Amino acid sequence: MRVPMIAGNWKMNTTLSEAIELVNEIRQGLGQIAHVDKVICPPFISLAVVRELIKGSSIKLGAQNIYFEEKGAYTGEISPLMLTDLCEFVIIGHSERRLYFNDTGEITNKKIRAALKVKLKPILCVGERLEENEAGRTEEIVTGQLGASLAGIDYLNGLIIAYEPIWAIGTGKAATGEQANETIGLIRRNVVELYSERAAQEIRILYGGSVTAANATEFINQPEIDGALVGGASLKADQFLSIVTQAAEIENRLSG
Numbered sequence: 001m002r003v004p005m006i007a008g009n010w011k012m013n014t015t016l017s018e019a020i021e022l023v024n025e026i027r028q029g030l031g032q033i034a035h036v037d038k039v040i041c042p043p044f045i046s047l048a049v050v051r052e053l054i055k056g057s058s059i060k061l062g063a064q065n066i067y068f069e070e071k072g073a074y075t076g077e078i079s080p081l082m083l084t085d086l087c088e089f090v091i092i093g094h095s096e097r098r099l100y101f102n103d104t105g106e107i108t109n110k111k112i113r114a115a116l117k118v119k120l121k122p123i124l125c126v127g128e129r130l131e132e133n134e135a136g137r138t139e140e141i142v143t144g145q146l147g148a149s150l151a152g153i154d155y156l157n158g159l160i161i162a163y164e165p166i167w168a169i170g171t172g173k174a175a176t177g178e179q180a181n182e183t184i185g186l187i188r189r190n191v192v193e194l195y196s197e198r199a200a201q202e203i204r205i206l207y208g209g210s211v212t213a214a215n216a217t218e219f220i221n222q223p224e225i226d227g228a229l230v231g232g233a234s235l236k237a238d239q240f241l242s243i244v245t246q247a248a249e250i251e252n253r254l255s256g
């Protein structure tokens with residue numbers, strides 16, 4: 001059984017004091033919700049402080065990006081090695097990175113290799129643009145992104161995939177549960193082809209794109225979908241907590 005995951009991508013939001021306030025609210029509200037992995041991905045500058053604040057709780061920590069070199073003269077960059085004693089996960093290949101920072105398939109692949117090398121678990125994002133979706137090219141685009149991102153990588157070692165249609169990110173226009181389930185099923189079949197049936201059954205594949213407390217169940221209820229990568233709604237403790245609670249209820253129903 002794959003443990004569902006709800007991951008919050010805070011993006012370039014929250015000052016240090018806002019991050020402290022938000023994580024405290026989340027920690028208090030989460031109580032003992034079990035059977036769901038809860039991951040928060042604050043900005044780099046807050047990671048160390050947030051790490052202290054979640055000690056003893058079940059909240060896990062992720063970063064939003066890395067550079068692929070281990071160390072050296074790369075002013076302003078953060079290496080995977082620097083994150084190893086701070087967090088467990090790192091988002092790689094987010095569409096905003098691909099769009100604004102030229103994170104190509106090749107760079108995404110280098111970042112995934114670099115993360116896996118130091119045992120950070122990548123949350124690899126893939127997804128098509130609106131015009132690609134409308135032209136019926138979703139399968140081609142997503143398959144191409146997976147192939148490029150995972151080229152030459154033999155073992156997935158805890159890697160997570162997030163299917164995030166670009167037209168649904170931050171737009172308030174989520175995909176439907178069925179649409180997301182279909183594409184995530186396709187991604188799982190890709191994992192069978194690239195790796196094995198077992199790898200495909202083990203890997204967690206999340207949906208991301210305008211997930212809120214109001215629509216989370218529609219996605220998490222789908223058989224292929226193992227949770228959500230949440231942007232905007234993860235900045236509001238009550239929304240994030242509600243999404244986690246919905247995932248726990250679904251999981252308890254399925255396993256009970």
Ligand code: PEP
Binds near residue numbers: 009169172
């Ligand atoms: C994201 O940034 O990964 C995301 C899914 O954002 P939002 O939930 O705001 O659409």
